[in-house]
Amino acid sequence: MSLLSLKGVESFYGASQALFGVDLSVEDGEVVALMGRNGMGKTTTISSILGMVKPRGGSINFAGKEIVGQQPHRIAQQGIGLVPEGRRCFPNLTVEENLLVAARGSDWTLARVTELFPRLGERLGQYANTLSGGEQQMLAIGRALMTNPRLLILDEATEGLAPVIRQDIWAALRKLKAAGQSILVVDKTLSELLPVADRCFVLEKGVTVFEGKPDALTAELQDRYLGV
């Protein structure tokens, strides 16, 4: 059974329908890329998984349980760690406090997060609002990991960051993958995303139009669905 499985998910903002039938799955230990042009429904899919948008149709199964209709905090507690767009941290807490308040379970510790992101280790006593954008992103990923998620979800984690910091984030994702972490990732940098992904799903106008391995996403399909 898949760790995460979405079937025919339909979601709305008020009367306006954004998802018309999203199918998606993540197996244990897999890195899955969720792709599509702007406005095609990637963030809405993630919000639907987390219960922040309530689907009105279809099903979402996580770790063997139907989660549609559950409250967002209950869904997160079952083992989904989100790194949202915009890298939210507590601005007036230090790096160390930000990490410790997120801690749940014992697998991920302060030591393990700072081994993954040494820059955070050098700044444990610094307030989060004094970090650079890239460091805040690392902190957001660290916070999600401290919850010991069975599934880590990253929404545009490298957007707007300096190239050297992006490289650090991609290197961290490769290490997480090697450690067997299941990951669902949205990102526009195909040259980094495709080599790390085990499978890809592409959305167009709120519908899944492609599922397959990265090498099946040919230049023609990339052009058709992603406009690259």
Ligand code: ATP
């Ligand atoms: P992007 O790459 O630009 O973030 P996306 O693929 O994540 O795009 P979504 O943000 O999920 O796309 O948007 C899907 C559709 O839902 C779009 O038509 C968008 O305008 C609409 N939408 C998104 N958020 C809201 C909202 N809060 N209220 C109303 N409509 C929304």
